[in-house]
Amino acid sequence: MNHRMLASGNEAIAMGAKACGVNIGVGYPGTPSSEILDVFSRLGGVAQWAPNEKTALEVGIGAAFANGRSLITMKHVGLNVAADPLFTIAYSGTPGGLVIVSADDPGMASSQNEQDNRRYAVAAGVPMLEPADSQECYDFTIRAFELSEQFRCPVLLRVTTRVCHSKCILEKRDLETTPRTGKFDRDPKSNVMIPAYARIAHRKLRAKLHELEELNEKGEFTRWIRKGDELGVIATGISFQHVRDAAPEASLLKPGLTYPLPLETIRRFAASVKRCVVVEEGDPIVTEAIRAAGIPVEGKAEMFRFGELNVNRVRRLLAGDLTPETPPPAGKPPQLCLGCPHRKSYEALRDLGCIVSGDIGCYTLGVLPPFEAVDTCVCMGASVTVGLGMRKVLPEAEARRVVSVIGDSTFLHTGINGIVEMVYNRPATGHVVIVLDNSTTAMTGLQEHPGTGRKLDHTPAPRVSIEEVVRGIGVDNVDVIDSTADPAGFRELVSRRLSSNDTSVIIVRRPCILALAKAKSYEGKNK
Numbered sequence: 347m348n349h350r351m352l353a354s355g356n357e358a359i360a361m362g363a364k365a366c367g368v369n370i371g372v373g374y375p376g377t378p379s380s381e382i383l384d385v386f387s388r389l390g391g392v393a394q395w396a397p398n399e400k401t402a403l404e405v406g407i408g409a410a411f412a413n414g415r416s417l418i419t420m421k422h423v424g425l426n427v428a429a430d431p432l433f434t435i436a437y438s439g440t441p442g443g444l445v446i447v448s449a450d451d452p453g454m455a456s457s458q459n460e461q462d463n464r465r466y467a468v469a470a471g472v473p474m475l476e477p478a479d480s481q482e483c484y485d486f487t488i489r490a491f492e493l494s495e496q497f498r499c500p501v502l503l504r505v506t507t508r509v510c511h512s513k514c515i516l517e518k519r520d521l522e523t524t525p526r527t528g529k530f531d532r533d534p535k536s537n538v539m540i541p542a543y544a545r546i547a548h549r550k551l552r553a554k555l556h557e558l559e560e561l562n563e564k565g566e567f568t569r570w571i572r573k574g575d576e577l578g579v580i581a582t583g584i585s586f587q588h589v590r591d592a593a594p595e596a597s598l599l600k601p602g603l604t605y606p607l608p609l610e611t612i613r614r615f616a617a618s619v620k621r622c623v624v625v626e627e628g629d630p631i632v633t634e635a636i637r638a639a640g641i642p643v644e645g646k647a648e649m650f651r652f653g654e655l656n657v658n659r660v661r662r663l664l665a666g667d668l669t670p671e672t673p674p675p676a677g678k679p680p681q682l683c684l685g686c687p688h689r690k691s692y693e694a695l696r697d698l699g700c701i702v703s704g705d706i707g708c709y710t711l712g713v714l715p716p717f718e719a720v721d722t723c724v725c726m727g728a729s730v731t732v733g734l735g736m737r738k739v740l741p742e743a744e745a746r747r748v749v750s751v752i753g754d755s756t757f758l759h760t761g762i763n764g765i766v767e768m769v770y771n772r773p774a775t776g777h778v779v780i781v782l783d784n785s786t787t788a789m790t791g792l793q794e795h796p797g798t799g800r801k802l803d804h805t806p807a808p809r810v811s812i813e814e815v816v817r818g819i820g821v822d823n824v825d826v827i828d829s830t831a832d833p834a835g836f837r838e839l840v841s842r843r844l845s846s847n848d849t850s851v852i853i854v855r856r857p858c859i860l861a862l863a864k865a866k867s868y869e870g871k872n873k
């Protein structure tokens with residue numbers, strides 16, 4: 347029986363994973379990927395949040411080494427964190443299926459950069475599928491697992507914000523397969539990447555990519571829409587939908603397996619039209635690959651490299667219209683909620699004249715008025731280490747003003763490494779780290795993490811104690827305080843710690859007001 351429904355791309359990926367019997371879904375939250383594992387869990391799949399993306403991928407690799415199927419989810423910047431295992435698992439592959447969802451955010455709706463992760467597929471030599479709608483999210487997820495097992499290689503499923511969040515008709519197939527049974531066959535030549543084995547594995551990987559390219563030429567993943575021969579457009583992912591509206595008269599070629607590309611099919615398509623243009627969001631990756639194969643195609647002007655494409659921008663791109671674009675109307679700047687526990691902390695840091703090495707989460711909003719209290723922010727976990735670097739070179743009086751501010755989820759993601767660095771290479775003035783512990787991953791939608799005491803599905807879990815972790819690493823002073831209930835005490839504590847040469851961690855603990863209500867409902871359910 348077939349089932350038609352309205353589903354977002356993220357829901358479709360979860361349903362595809364469930365349909366093909368994925369044994370485990372592991373990820374770290376990040377817009378626009380966060381809903382995938384929640385839905386997979388609600389469908390009855392085994393899903394868990396990892397402390398960060400590297401751990402997520404490694405758990406998934408382990409499950410796939412043990413013959414299981416693993417789905418790994420993350421936002422684009424998460425793949426930077428997971429890049430180390432990615433490059434080597436591309437060599438060895440796994441007997442079980444390993445599919446990594448990279449959810450990219452062109453236009454930076456909710457991200458610190460708009461990096462184009464298609465480059466990871468090329469750099470690591472990992473085949474990549476790029477769905478353009480929810481149906482393809484579902485179908486490609488299932489095919490990604492099949493390809494991963496057939497070719498013994500991880501597969502990247504690369505989606506973007508519009509594909510993740512737009513809802514369209516999805517037809518589910520009657521497929522429900524049972525998860526694969528775990529088993530481990532010793533095969534060190536394939537699974538242990540010492541140089542002698544890795545040299546062979548790299549050659550095997552390149553051979554697999556050639557085979558995949560041949561498979562791709564057979565057309566299963568490519569849509570060729572024949573219209574007139576005046577204009578032909580090659581478009582991938584969401585750009586394909588924009589082109590259909592912007593240039594209904596154009597012939598269209600949409601590769602779905604976008605690494606390795608079906609270059610011979612593309613050559614024939616380009617030769618079949620008088621003008622051939624590549625329309626792609628982000629970097630000109632497909633354009634460059636096609637041109638490198640000696641196929642003459644037009645690319646896009648540099649101005650279309652930034653932000654998302656839409657129907658209007660694609661019309662302009664095709665018309666070669668380079669007049670300045672009207673900027674979108676300025677929206678209301680985001681703000682910390684009224685009653686947010688981060689507010690009192692920033693008021694104090696502002697009034698104390700601190701140099702704040704910040705981090706990523708709701709609390710990054712401390713950069714905006716009325717606080718204007720965050721001075722740097724690079725990537726998750728960097729607050730601690732960037733603060734330490736500042737302390738190493740600033741004159742003493744300035745160094746004493748530096749504090750690192752980090753959220754609880756971010757602390758457990760990659761902040762812990764910074765604490766190890768602080769204890770090992772302590773600055774002469776010591777250092778002060780403030781962990782804003784609101785008992786949730788608020789910014790990405792209130793997900794659980796190892797410090798909340800609940801699993802992804804909000805049932806009870808062992809709780810990792812931040813204070814025990816930092817004490818164990820060897821921090822001199824560890825304090826827990828509520829800056830909202832005791833603002834004066836918090837100011838006095840920060841001043842005291844800043845004036846000493848100790849290493850200090852101050853944990854500001856008070857729940858996010860939005861998470862509090864939800865947490866109460868879970869407690870009711872968990873009784």
Ligand SMILES: Cc1ncc(C[n+]2csc(CCOP(=O)(O)OP(=O)(O)O)c2C)c(N)n1
Nearest residue numbers: 376424706707708753754755756787788789
């Ligand atoms: C490598 C990476 N993974 C995921 C994200 C998405 N993300 C941004 S902030 C954040 C965590 C926020 O939680 P927390 O540190 O507890 O701060 P809060 O928002 O609760 O104040 C996440 C997961 C990201 N920016 N970078």
Ligand code: SF4
Nearest residue numbers: 682683686708788858
């Ligand atoms: S969601 Fe929670 S942490 Fe984020 S601004 Fe609102 S109250 Fe603060």
